[in-house]
Amino acid sequence: MKKIVLTGANGNLGQELRGLLAGLCDELVSTDIAEGVGDLLDNETFVQADLSEMDQVRPLLEGAEMVVHFGAIVDELPFDQMWGPNFMGSYNIWESARQLGVRRVVYASSIHAMGMYPKTTRIDTEMPHRPDTYYGFAKCFTEDLGRMYWEKEGIESVHLRIYSATSKPGNARALGSWLSFDDLRQLVARSIDTPVVGFTVVYGVSNNDRCPVDNSAAAFLGYRPKDNAEIYAEEVFAKEPAADLSDLGQTCHGGPFASAVLGVSPMGQMAIPDKED
Numbered sequence: 001m002k003k004i005v006l007t008g009a010n011g012n013l014g015q016e017l018r019g020l021l022a023g024l025c026d027e028l029v030s031t032d033i034a035e036g037v038g039d040l041l042d043n044e045t046f047v048q049a050d051l052s053e054m055d056q057v058r059p060l061l062e063g064a065e066m067v068v069h070f071g072a073i074v075d076e077l078p079f080d081q082m083w084g085p086n087f088m089g090s091y092n093i094w095e096s097a098r099q100l101g102v103r104r105v106v107y108a109s110s111i112h113a114m115g116m117y118p119k120t121t122r123i124d125t126e127m128p129h130r131p132d133t134y135y136g137f138a139k140c141f142t143e144d145l146g147r148m149y150w151e152k153e154g155i156e157s158v159h160l161r162i163y164s165a166t167s168k169p170g171n172a173r174a175l176g177s178w179l180s181f182d183d184l185r186q187l188v189a190r191s192i193d194t195p196v197v198g199f200t201v202v203y204g205v206s207n208n209d210r211c212p213v214d215n216s217a218a219a220f221l222g223y224r225p226k227d228n229a230e231i232y233a234e235e236v237f238a239k240e241p242a243a244d245l246s247d248l249g250q251t252c253h254g255g256p257f258a259s260a261v262l263g264v265s266p267m268g269q270m271a272i273p274d275k276e277d
């Protein structure tokens with residue numbers, strides 16, 4: 001492949017993906033609103049850009065075959081602060097892709113598009129959205145945007161409903177929801193090298209014994225996660241109190257985002273080793 005664009009390249013997950021993506025193309029263009037990504041790889045260039053601004057986004061995609069779109073506000077904030085990066089940003093990516101003939105977008109969606117489902121419901125990729133926050137609602141918006149651009153304009157997209165991508169699971173919820181960085185890389189690689197994906201939704205979780213989601217409709221991607229959070233179960237349960245069943249944050253898939261007040265960050269309650277959701 002000639003050119004791939006990675007948005008959110010300086011983020012937690014963007015940094016985990018740069019090496020993989022550089023190996024899959026002649027030219028990797030990494031972009032972020034941050035000033036840089038550190039030392040550049042041999043075939044990598046960095047462009048600072050704000051996803052909210054079409055005139056900064058469109059030139060990035062010139063000559064690109066695929067975009068790996070991971071840039072976003074990763075928190076719950078008042079709606080007007082989410083609007084530019086998380087809503088307009090997605091529109092700017094897909095509309096630029098349409099104008100410039102980009103073949104495919106691989107998008108970092110989130111479990112928070114489905115966060116209000118009770119944990120006792122095994123959710124699949126066909127069920128209706130139930131967002132838990134404005135943050136999750138932006139993921140629903142972008143998934144629908146991707147479906148529309150596929151059905152009307154033939155631009156393919158894979159929407160990765162990432163659950164908890166961290167170095168290791170930090171709480172009991174993550175024993176089901178953990179996505180290791182190796183499995184994340186495998187998921188992104190399959191989203192890129194599968195010849196035909198159309199519009200596809202897939203959950204980003206590892207091969208956890210307690211996995212609470214059903215990816216069978218996306219099995220054709222060939223994503224076969226290898227890591228299993230269960231090896232951390234003893235350590236995690238040793239420090240976690242019994243669940244409070246009156247707290248939606250503990251009984252719904254979205255975790256603390258499910259009990260969050262709209263527009264107010266629940267990040268302080270996530271109790272995770274590095275960063276999640």
Ligand SMILES: NC(=O)c1ccc[n+]([C@@H]2O[C@H](COP(=O)([O-])OP(=O)(O)OC[C@H]3O[C@@H](n4cnc5c(N)ncnc54)[C@H](O)[C@@H]3O)[C@@H](O)[C@H]2O)c1
Pocket residue numbers: 007008009010011012013014031032033034049050051052069070071072073074084085089108109110111161162163164165166275276277
């Ligand atoms: N980490 C997880 O467990 C998880 C779970 C679900 C979904 N996701 C999604 O994965 C993606 C990456 O998450 P992350 O954990 O790396 O988060 P992160 O906050 O570390 O990275 C996001 C990056 O986007 C950039 N960004 C923010 N606003 C921007 C703007 N206006 N223009 C350009 N760049 C902008 C930030 O500077 C940052 O580098 C996000 O879309 C997030 O919603 C992550």
